[in-house]
Amino acid sequence: MARLHARARHAAMTAMSILALAATIPGCVAMATEDSGKPAHRQNAERSPARAPSSSQPSAAPSAPSAPARVSDGITHESETPGKAVNLTIDDGPEPIWTLKVLDVLKKYDAKATFCIIGSRAKEYPELVKKVVAAGHRLCDHSVDHNTAMDQCPEPYQRQQVLDAQEMILDAAGPGARVLYYRAPGGAFTPYSREVAASHGMRPLGWNVDTRDWTNPGVERIVDAVHQGLRDGPTILFHDGGGNRGQTVAALDQILPWLKSQGYVFGYPKI
């Protein structure tokens, strides 16, 4: 009993000290996740950051995957698929309307993508994360809160944003799922956050083609960004979250058949 209290006190103090540190820098205070008040959960994350079986899914323990191996901390852009390949990456979901519409258009053209998922949204919409996995797409950690200034924040905050998101996404995805990449929100990587991700099995993921679809520039401009941008590399950035993504869906409905007609195949970023 005394030990339990000590554990809880330790976890609470850790959370408080991170909060206190983060609170000294504007913009780094959003890290007080709902989990901060759950010492057992926090303690689990601290004791076994490389992913212990979820405490909320004890039945998964016997078949839980082993800790992911360390990967390179260099930012990947290439495709692991040889030849003429593109890596579709879909950021900022899951979102109830647009994630489903994006999944539909990908399915229509038998295209695979990597979904860069915001941890807090995964927690809110676990069924959507499960649909992404069931459709054969890959998962990428896109931080807990999508703080695009997180590179200016203290290391404990960066660590929490990367690792808590990984746990939230895995909890949402269910047993057997893996989060293979980490993409910093707005590309706000630091050497430290890349190292944290890489040491937990997540390859930092960049992009070559920014469609700027999140600005709703018009379907034609999103399509054109891909036509013009592919010379820079194979990894293309789209969004299924952050607002009305009708233009993105309409653009994908043109881009995907065009890519196929040009002889491209849909691959995944190199790990």
Ligand SMILES: [Zn+2]
């Ligand atoms: Zn994003």
